[in-house]
Amino acid sequence: MPLMNLIITLIVVGVLLWLVNTYIPMDRKIKSILNAVIVIAVILWLLSAFGILGNMAGIRVGG
Template sequence: MPLIQLIIVLVVFGVVLWAINNYIPMDATIKKILNVVVIIVVILFVLSAFGVLGSFSGMHVGR
């Protein structure tokens, strides 16, 4: 993945998370959980993009 595409994806994730935190009214606990989940997904995405984790295509959830 080209570096510019990775930066664009990170900016989009950041803007979406910022918009959710500022404009969608919800309990603070739910916002914290949502923030943690999004940050974990972004970290896994970046590690996968750099080849540290490999591809997620082989991962299966459930059966």
């Protein structure tokens, strides 16, 4: 994955997270859980993109 795509994706995710935190009213606890989930997902995606984590295609969530 080219570095420019990585940077653009991180900027888009950051802006979307900021918009959700700023303009969608929700409880502070829910907002912090949402932020944590998104940050963990982005970190896992970055680790996978740089080849540190390996291929995540075999990971299944749920059933």
